[in-house]
Amino acid sequence: MNLERKNPITILCYLFFVIFITIFSTNPIMLGISFVSSILFYFALKGWKKTLIRLAYSLLFVSIITLVNPLFSRQGMTALFEIGSLIVTEESILYGVAIGVMFSSSMIWFGVMNILLDSDKISYIFGKYTPKIGTILSVSLGLFPKYIAQYKKIDNNLKALGLYNQASLWRKIKLKMHTLSTLISWSIEGALTLSDSMSARGYDLKHKRVFGKYHFGVSDIILLMISIAVGVVILVFMGLGVGSYYFYPTFKPLQWDVDVWIYFATFCFMNLMLAVDLWEMIKWQFSISKI
Numbered sequence: 507m508n509l510e511r512k513n514p515i516t517i518l519c520y521l522f523f524v525i526f527i528t529i530f531s532t533n534p535i536m537l538g539i540s541f542v543s544s545i546l547f548y549f550a551l552k553g554w555k556k557t558l559i560r561l562a563y564s565l566l567f568v569s570i571i572t573l574v575n576p577l578f579s580r581q582g583m584t585a586l587f588e589i590g591s592l593i594v595t596e597e598s599i600l601y602g603v604a605i606g607v608m609f610s611s612s613m614i615w616f617g618v619m620n621i622l623l624d625s626d627k628i629s630y631i632f633g634k635y636t637p638k639i640g641t642i643l644s645v646s647l648g649l650f651p652k653y654i655a656q657y658k659k660i661d662n663n664l665k666a667l668g669l670y671n672q673a674s675l676w677r678k679i680k681l682k683m684h685t686l687s688t689l690i691s692w693s694i695e696g697a698l699t700l701s702d703s704m705s706a707r708g709y710d711l712k713h714k715r716v717f718g719k720y721h722f723g724v725s726d727i728i729l730l731m732i733s734i735a736v737g738v739v740i741l742v743f744m745g746l747g748v749g750s751y752y753f754y755p756t757f758k759p760l761q762w763d764v765d766v767w768i769y770f771a772t773f774c775f776m777n778l779m780l781a782v783d784l785w786e787m788i789k790w791q792f793s794i795s796k797i
Contacts, residue, residue, distance in 0.1 A: 512725070512726055512729065513720050513721070513722050513723070513726040513730075514622075514623055514627035514628075514630055514631050514720055515631055515722075515726075515730070516722075516726045516729050516730045516733070517619075517622050517623060517627075518619075518623060518631060519730055519733050519734065519737075520729065520730075520733040521615060521618065521619045521622070522737075523733055523734075523736070523737030523740070523776065524540065524543075524615060524776065524777065525612055525615045525616065525619075526737075526741075527540070527737070527740055527741070527744070527773065527776075528540040528608060528611050528612050528615065529608065529612055530744065531608070531744065531749075532604060532608075532750070532751050532752070532753075533749045533750065533751045533760075534604055534607075534751065534760070535749075535760065535770055536749065536770070536773055537604060537607045537608050537611060538607070539770070539773055539774055539777060540611040540615075540773075540777065541564075541607050541610065541611040541614075543777035543778070544611050544614035544615050544618065545557065545560075545561060545614065547614075547615075547618045548560055548614055548617060548618055551618060551621045551622070552621070560614060560617065564610035564613070564614065565610075567606055567609065567610050568603060568606030568607055568610055569606070570606070571602045571603075571605055571606035571609070572599055572602035572603050572606055573602070574602070575598055575599070575601060575602030575605065576592070576594045576595065576598040576599060576602065577592070579598045579601065579602075580592075580593065580595075580598075581595070581597060581598060581754045581755060582595025582596060582597030582598050582753075582754060582755065582756070583595070583597065583755050583756040584596040584597060584756060586599070597753045597754055597755070597756060598753075600753055601753040601754070604753065627720070630720050649693075649696075652696075653689065653693060656689055656692055656693075657685060657686075657689050660685045660688050660689060660692075661682075661685050664681055664684075664685065669681055733776070736772060736775060736776045737776065739772055740769070740772055740773055740776065743765070743768075743769045743772070748765050748766060748769045749761075749765075749766050749769040749770065
């Protein structure tokens, strides 16, 4: 797919600006744009089944944050109801929704980054200038999915042996601890094997060559320059307070000045400037679903 074949540095720069802006923005419109865009990207990469699962987890997370935030935040002027000495305000609930959407969008964007930037691409980005950091990130990204798969494999073996059948809660906790203990032993053994493999391949040599199979094309350069330019423009808008929104002390209507419209339109453009590649990937996912 075209998006996955783009230069890793271009993809990293693009996603960095999108995630950074999402994390530090409190405007509901900006958060909504980021959330919808992240869902579209994830659907284009993983299909509708995994996207629905990710969306369900995101909505659950937003609901939990929305319910928990009034317990810790007593700010706000519009009281909705009281639970004992606790006053639940409209502002605290809306702020909880905004924070939940922000975290959910960021996690989905990080999921997109994890799909588009595998261990080889991470090594390509950091290997030439900071090889140690590149190796750490590459190995970490490669081992984390293996640990999850191995944990599920060990746990499924215990279930196949019938150890979970009619087990008490304490027994299930002990089985989970046994699974973790087995996983730790397996990971230590794998770490020793990895260390021997890296030494055998000359990782500890002083003079090493870095192999890079990725090259900058014209489209990569254009996308990189546009990402930096648009990202900087949005950050300048944020620094000037354009489109800034505050939930406390009271909820206020959104402002729709000309500069705010430009601010929203610029962020929309940043999220959708890969629309051609994204649309082709979405059509591909629909084609697969019909098979």
